[in-house]
Structures are given as C-alpha cells and as structure tokens.
Amino acid sequence: MVAVQSYDNPNLYNENDLEILEYISKYLALAISRKQAADALRVSEEKYRSLVCAVPDGIVITDLEENIIFINPAACKILGYTSEELTNMNFTTIIHQDDIELVRNQTKRRIKLERSQYHFRIINKSGQLRKIYISAVPIIDESGSIVNTMGIFRDVTDIEIAEREKQDLRDKLARARRMESLGMLAGGVAHDLNNILGPLVAYPELIRMKLPPDSPILDKIAKIEISAQRAADVVQDLLTMARRGRYEMSPLYLNETINTYLESSEFSALRQQNPKVIVDVSFTDANPVVLGSSSHLSKMVMNLTINAFDAMPHGGKFTLRTQVGYIDRLADGYDNIEAGMYAILTVSDTGIGINPKDIKRIFEPFYSKKQLGRSGSGLGLSIVYGVVKDHNGYIDVQSEINSGSCFSVYLPILAKIPGVENVSAIDIHGTESILVVDDTVEQRELAQVILSSLGYKVRTAANGREGIAALKACPVDLVVLDMIMDGDFDGLDTYREMIKIRPGQKAIITSGYAETDRVKAAEKLGVGRYIRKPYTLQKLGRAIRELLNQTS
Template identity: 35%
Template sequence: MISIYNSRSRYFYIPLLFVAVFACIALMYIKRTASSDLNQFRTHATILANDVWALNETGAKAYLQLAVNANHYKSLGVTLTDDESFQKVVNTPLTGLSAFLYKLGMIRVKNLSAAIMHEDETIGTLYGEQYVRVIFPLFNILIFLLFVLLTTIFVIYLFINRRYLEQQVQERTQNLRESERRFHDLVDLLPEMVLETNLYGRIVYANKAAKNQLSLGLQSESSSYFSDFIVAPDRPRAIQAFHNSLNLETSGLQEFTVKDRDGQTFPVLLRAAPIIKSHEVTGARMIIVDITERHRLEEQLRRDQKMKAIGLMAGGVAHDLNNILSGIISYPELLLLDLEEGNRLRRPLESIRRAGLDASEVVSDLLTVARGIAANREVINPNSLIGDYLASPDFNQLRARVPLIGFNSSLAPDLHNISCSPIHIRKCLMNLITNGVEAIQGKGTISITTVNHTQHDTASHNTQILPGGSYVKIIVSDSGSGIAPHEIDHIFEPFYTKKVMGRSGTGLGLAVVWNTMRDHGGVVSVMSDKHGTTFELFFPSVVERVSEEPAVLDWRELKGNRESVLVIDDEPRQREIASQLLTSLNYSVTTVSSGEKAVEYLQSHSVDILVLDMIMAPGQSGRITYEKILKIRPGQKVIIASGFAEDDDVKLTLALGAGAFVAKPYTLEQIGSAIYKILHS
C-alpha cells in the first residue's frame, strides 16, 4: 500500500514541477517583455525628436504609423510641451483570434509615456497604448516545454531499448564516414599538397594537388615514399625532418627542391606533423607548398633593384661623360668647317668626331637604361621605319659583312600607326638584327615581320603584363643556336652578355630594347629553342595619322640672321662650344653660367631664343630658371640642352612651353636644326 502511494506521489510531482518551471519562465518572460517594450518606446521617442523639433508632421506621422504596425500599439500620439497635440495615429481594431482573446481578457492594453528630448531639452511627450500579447509567446513556451518533456521521456525510453542503441551506432558510423568524406573533399580543394605516410615514409594518402604536381597515379601512393620526390642533395635533410616529426619535435617550415616523376624540379616549403592514434604515433602528415611563384617574384624584385642601382650609376656617369664628349665631337666639327676638302687633317679629325659620336651612342644607351628615352614622340608607321633601316648604310654594311645570311621581311600592308620616338625604335630594330646575326654560325636567315594584334585579355610576357587592347607587333626571328633557358630571364639585364665584352657589344643592347618598350607602354617577349630565337615587340597602336616628315635641311641652310641667343650652362666648356657652334651659324651669342644670372640678364635685355641646361648645381635648375624667365618674358622661346636623360623636370619644362629637347653632346646640325625650327615655327 505504501509502495503504490510512493509511486503515485512520484508521478504527481512531475506535473507540479512542470507547472513551476513554466510559471518561472513565464514570469521572467513577462518582466523581460515589459522592460523591452519600455526601452523600445523610449527609442521611438528618441527617433521622433528630430521630426518634432523640425515640426515635420509628415515624417512623424509616417514613423508613428510604422511603429504602430510593427509593435502592436493600439494608438500612438505626440504632444508638444504646451500640451498641444502634434500628431496621433490609431491602429485598426483587432480581428480574428486576437479580438476573441481581447474580449476574454487574455490580451490587455497598457499605457506608455516617454519624454521627447532634443539636445537635453524636453520638446514633447510620446504617449500610447500597447496591446500586451504575451499569451502567444507563453503558449509557444508551453508547447516547447511540453515538447521537451515528451522528448525527454521518449529519449529515456529509447535509451533503455537495445534496438535504439544499435541504430545510434549505425548512424554515428555513417556520420563518421560522411565526415571523413567531407574532410577528403576539403583537402582536395586545397592548392597545397597534402600527404600522409606510415612510420617508414611510405605515402598512404595524397590529395588531388599532390597527385597532379607529383604525377602520382591513383594506385601508386602505397608504393611511393615521400623521399623519392626530394632531390638527392636535400633528401637527408628531409628524412631527418620526417623523423623529428615522428619524435614529436617541431621542425617548422623548411625549404626543399622537389622533382616529379617526369624529372621536373620546383621549390617547396614542407612541414610535417605526427599522426597520433590511440596515443601512438602511426605516421606523419605533411603539407607541401609550391613556392615557384614566390621565387619568381623574389627574382623579379632582385632584378628591379639591380636595374635601379645600375640606372642610378649609369645616369650620373652618363651626365659627366656627355659633357666630356661635347669637346671631342664639337671641336673637330668646328675645325672641319675651316679645312679644305683635300686637307690631310680632315680624315683624322673625322675619325675623332666619329669616335666621339660612337661613344655618345653608348652613353645614350646608358641614359635609356637609367631614365628612359629623351626624345619627342611622333606618329609613324612601323613599316616605314623598318624600310628606312633596311635601306640605310648601316644595314648595308652589316649585310655585306655576313653574305651567307639571308634577310626576309614580311610587312603587313594595313599596319596601324604608333606614337613613338623613331630613333629609339630604329635602335631596337638594329640591336635585335645585330644580335640575330651574331647568333648565326655560317648560313642562316633573319626575318622581320609586322602584324596587327588584338589582345582580348590581359596576358603575361616574360614577367611583363600586356593589357587588353590594340597593338602593332614587330617580330624579329633568327635561325641561330638559340638562348639557353636559364639565360632568358637575364638577357634584358644591363651588361649581361655571352659575347666578349668590348669586341661585339656593350651588353646594353637588349636592356635598351626592354626600357624602350616599357617607356612606349609596350612589352617585349622572347621565345627560343635550338632552331633559333624570336623577339616580339608589342606597341600600342593609335588612330592618328602619320606626322608629316620635315624637310631635311643641309646645315648651310640652317644659318641665322644675327638672331640673339642666350646660352645658359654652368660648364665653361659647354658655353664655349655652344658659342662657337652658334656663331658659325651666324647667330649673336651671349653666355651666362647660372640660372640666376640668366634671370638678371633678361631683366634688361631681350633675346630671340634660350639654350637652357637643366642641371646647374649648386644654383637653381633649368625648370625653375625658365619659370622665372616666363614671368618677365612671357612666351620666351627656348630649347633644352642637357647631358641627362629626360626626367620630370624636362617634361615639366616642355609643358611650360620649351620648344625641343636636344641631348648633349649635340652636333652642329642638331643644335642648328632645333634653333632654326623654333625660330621659324
């Protein structure tokens, strides 16, 4: 009797406990809802403050309507500080179940009020009536608690049932297999290689990246050791790192060289960690990162730093050399003007002048590598440039020197125009053809081809990026012995050459090509094998028409009519050379040694044209000098004569109105032609 009573008492406590839990949860929920409603109501008051302050009835009404609909208000209203009603919105009456519960008293109405503040000042009051609809969430909570209770009873029932346990084991096994499948799928998506090995280093698992990069077959993991893919010099170190990981020693990321089954090698970072099962080490798991691209970027950075260092050195040296070469070129030219044709001194003087011009070409190459090209651009058709070079004395001399080599040209008749510096494009063409000739031993062929090229997507050529667009492509091919693969990455570096330095080149030819293409917004690509080498030059095409070619004038036609010229240069030798050259051309020449003196001179004198140096240390630069001159002599004509490459100062001076840039050392014809054109433009 007592046992039955105790059993019934136990079951009697369950509903009491359920009611108590529900009551506690309901009480907490009601309090929390009341607090939340009050906070929400105050938030509405804060949001309405700006509209009330601005007396924006339309905005206030729109917001009140939204709040009434969203938060189950019966009504909402706003009064001003003088109890004047500002705005009021009334919700539609309750319908359906809500109306029924409202009549039964399960949904009641509570009043809310909050001050409307603007900049710490009370400007009105928000008041309203809100339906208290806690019956719905309380009903949901009740259902949820009933569900929890029934679920608990059901779980307990299943827990004591053997068939339930068996089902659970089966389900968990399936989940484990699914988890493993997801793990392998995720690992296969990784770009890095992942390997698992046994205690002896035999591969027992490889993800897709490892299978592809190491050329592992579907069934080959079990017969391959990870050390088989490490090159011989790195293998002992890799095996040691593997054993360290089995001994729970952390080795971190280490760099090795890996080879696939085809013998291709590439650098990787490898890290190994032990696989532990049941507190025992059963193998190692490795992650291998291919760092080929990282090495390429590091090499590109190293090359860029080297080019920058060489460029800085070359730029400084070239500036000084150009000033020195001015005398070697100009003084023989002045002497030749006074000598008769049959004089025995003409030949040695012409040789001296020619040697100076050859040296200035080398300096020009140095400047191209250092700072880019220093020449005006003009629109031209590349076919005409190629035709002019193939008809030039320089090419004819080259062709006569190699009679066993044939030269072919295939020029597209509808080739687009380009905006370029013709002299530098001609130099690129000459360098590539000369290199091709020197690469051919005995008989061979050099081909020059032009085509229009449309690049639809961005492409990479020898670490250069070629954006999409319309291009003109000049192709120079030779049938020589080709360039070794390990040398292709270095051929565009200054002074990198396999020729005998001083005999067949300076090592600047391809560096000039590279820098010229970069300055023209194009790229150069190279392809080479044992059958020969092909260089492709990509120039952005333009729609403008070809510039009219100026008439070629003899220097005797360049003589002036006693126009006044002011030479501004800090080098005494340069001032003397310029003065004598221009005097021989019948100009009235005055020289000054600094920009400051030039400005002072022009305060009280006027001249027809200036010959302006750009670097005049320690005084003001040519650009600053010209800016000051324009203030006192607006529209003053000027040409820039500098031994340095065209830099930002030169470009800014040209933009200010300078007529032309003449590179030192200049010849009589170059300086005379520039002055003549500007004075008669």
C-alpha cells in the first residue's frame, strides 16, 4: 500500500492524482517484490554454496565433453589442484588412462538421462594413484534436455587398503586355525604311529646282530629296516608340518647346509630323472650364519627343490641363489616381516606356475594340484612353511601361470661363527640299572630287549604311578620316561614326583609326540636327554651312556 497525505489542505489531491499514484504503486510493488526475491535468492545461494563447500565429498559439474564447469573445495583437495586450475580443465586429463573409456561410457549413459555409480582411478597432482567412487546424475534444462552432468565422489583408496588388510588378517587367522587343527591331528597320529613303528625300526638291528654275516635273510632284514625308517621319516614330516617336532639349534653356515643337499645322492637322482632341467646355483660370498637345525633346513631345501622340478615335467631352468640383505617388507605380501638383516634363499623355476586363487593355500597340508601319487606325501610345502617358522623366518611366493614360480626364504642372520662339532666314538654297553616307564607294551618290551642286549639290568613300569612305586621300592641309576602316557599323569608329572623321592635322579624323556613346553619343563627339573621315537639301539644306547658317564 502507498499513501500520500496533506495535513494543511484536504483538497490538495484530486482524482487524477490518485490515478497517477495508483499507477506508480503497481510498479513500486513490482520492484519491491523483485528486490525481495533477489534477496531470498541470494540467501538461498549463500546457504547452498555453504553447504556445497562444507560437504566432505567432492562435487564436480562438467559439460558433455567432460570440461569442468564447477568444482567444490573437497574435490580440489581430493584431486590436489586449486579451483582455478581445475575450472575449464578436461576431467579425463586426470583419469588413469585405463579408465578413460569407462568414464566416457558412463557419460553416454548420462546423455540418455540415466544415473550410475561406479569406481575409477585418477592420478592426483602429486602423481599418486587414487581410487574414486562416484555417483553421477544428468542436469536437465526446462525443455527436458541434458545440458551438464554432476558427480558426487569420494576417495576410497585408504578404505579399500584398510579393508584388504583386514581381509588379509582374516585369511591369515583362518589359515592359522586350519594349520593348528591339522597340527593337533597330525601330532596325535604321529605319536601313535611312532609307537607302532618303534619295533619295526629297532628290531631289525637286533636281529642282524644275531645272524651270521652270510645269512641269506640279511638283505630282507635291511629292506624292512629301510622301509620302517622311511615311514618314520614321514611321521617326522607330520610333526614338522605341525610344528611340534624337536629341533637341535646351533649356529651354521647356510651355504654349506644347502650345498650338503645339492651334493647328496637324492639330488643326483632327481637330476637324472629330469635331464631336461638346467640347474643354476649361486652362493653369496658373504656366507651368512643362521641359527638352525641342519637336517631340517636341508629338508626345507629338498622340498623346495622337488617342488620346482615337479613344476617342469618337460624341462626348464632351476635356479637357486643365496644372498644377504636388509628387508622391511615382502614383495608379494604373503607374510609380514620384521625389518632387519636376513640371509635370503631363493628357489625359482620356469615351470607351469601357480594359479593366483591357489597361492594363498599352497602351504596347507595336502592342498596340491599335482597328480595324486605322482610326487611325495602331499606335505612338501607344509614342511617348508613349518621349518621356516620354527627358524623365526619368513617366506614369500611370486608366481605367474606358464612362466614359473619363485620362493624366497628369509632367515635372521647371526654374528656368531659356528664351531666344529666333535662326535667321538663311545662304547654304549653298560651294567647299570635302568627303569623303563611306558604305557605301551610293545615299547616296554623293545626298550627292555635293547638295553638288556647292551648289558644293562632293566625293569619296566606300565605308567607313571607304577614307575614311582618301583623307584621307591628299589633305586635305579637311570629312568627312561615316555612323555605322553594315558590318563592325567605324564612324563613331567612322573619326574616331578621321582625327584622328591630321589633328588638328582638321572632320566631320559622319549616320545613320538612331545609338547615342547612340557619337555623343556622336564629338562629344567633335571631330565638330561630327549629322544624322539622311534629310536634305534645306537641312538638310545648312546644317550644313556653319555648321561650315565656325566658326573653328578
């Protein structure tokens, strides 16, 4: 409303003046309305501009040729450029070349008025490759035609890396649980098999001693002994795979340990069976020293070598290298590694390669794509993994189908130089008294026959409590204790009670399956030796004689 009033002349304005005023007021009202609309629009623009600038996701508007028309601060931060640098820039110039066609195809969908969500990669201003997730929509004018496209996007690189790391941890945990379950199964089976194999391994040696040198059955006895020992070796492989074996660790030269296998008859036979495989071996001049078990490291090398040869049935090149280097991460990420100096063993082949979907499971027992029965027991790479881990080492695998595989083993380096072990001859006979405690009848009988043949006076007990009663009734010079016995009273429990009766009692622990912490606890209490079943006359006799020869 517009009003004009005179306080001193009531007749100042006439009808014409009122008409003019009414005419002007219409335009004034229109101007005021436009001003209010402009103010409201400015407020709205400021509100939405603040919103666009505040959102953490990037917002980009491009024309149909991918030229950037508008970009918000979050998008500038993600892409690494300023708003001035990005405006009028063609968006495809920062997209990874392998993804440009993908983005163009998505833009064609927008021209058809379709929305979409997809991933693509960009290279930001600093040269980093980043992965982007975008939700894109068409911008339509009043006539319904598309004029521009708008995308709301975010950098998901770190999220995907974190998710991959979580998945890797889940996979490693699942592998560890599978290996633990298989280890428990293998350990239990190994204990029973070693008890069964005990007489088969030891009796041939005793029978040979009773036969004349020209006996026609000596050859048969030798074959029984060899077969039994091979079976015992397979059982030991189970324990190694389960990481429940017993290692005698000492400083040793890695090059020499590997070379011992390469000069063995087993490797010579492998080469003869595969004449088309070229062998290339190179040792580092550094000759690194590691803390390890020579026999187990040799078995690790053997299994890696056999695996490489098996991958080249029609010939190829086998390469073995040693070197020394500082390592802080593994190439393929199969395992995590603690940064430091390592002795590095690489074994590679030019064979059939490993399928990427199988590579994470190749160290699991019996997980093999080889023809059934063609090679080994199915534990080869499981044994390798067990040995590496028991030496506080790491293993990495790289492979490509039809190009070959490369296994890299990393073992911590020692500064100490290994000495020469002097194993002197010893007379294993004796006349002392020995108590054998074992819950298996065959093992008690075997130990009694072996020790009696060496001149010892032997008594036996069927369990730990019976053994304690026997020791109370009559002292003995040495006790041979089975570690794992039925019930809740094992070798450690038995020895604890024995030393209460006779402090300093000399004892040897034997077992086909020994819980390492229980064995170590027994050794701390005073047990002098540990012998793995199945044992031979020489092994048991030497251990007993050495322990009895020690002064208290």
